Amino acid sequence: MEVRKVVDLRQDHAGAPRVFGEPYETADGSTVITVARVHRGFRFGKPSGRETRRDGDLTASPVGVFVIHGGRVWWQPAVDSTRIALLGEFIGLASAVIATLAVLRRPPWPDLRR
Structure with a gap:
């Protein structure tokens, strides 16, 4: 990938929920650009006074x-x-539960009560 394509890619995703960090240069001359994904959330709290508290979380x-x-x-x-x-x-937990339920429903050993 060329440098120009990375710059174009960065501009194409400007509205996407991704965050591109500031480019920085390492000791060997490499330039590094960090990328993170942003998650948004809302919470509604108990009323304080006359208004309901609303929080946004990023x-x-x-x-x-x-x-x-x-x-x-x-x-x-x-x-x-x-x-x-x-x-x-x-x-692993799901397979152990399924195997336990299968054994409890019909044990693999013979029924000796007859």
Whole structure:
């Protein structure tokens, strides 16, 4: 990817819920542009006096960085290992529950009460 394409991409997504950080230069001459995703939320609180309290909440999570070095541009995604680990734990828990329910419904051993 060329530098001009990155600049065009940055301008195309100006209205999207992404935040591009200020470019900075590293010691080896690479330019790094950080990218984050913005999440919006609203909360309605208990009435205080005559008005209901309304809060807006903005949070940002890292998506990755654009690295520009020697006229070349590449994308380095930010991997959320916590989310991947939680997904693995959820799948393991769900399979254990399903296996337990299957065994309780019809045990794999023979019925010796007859």
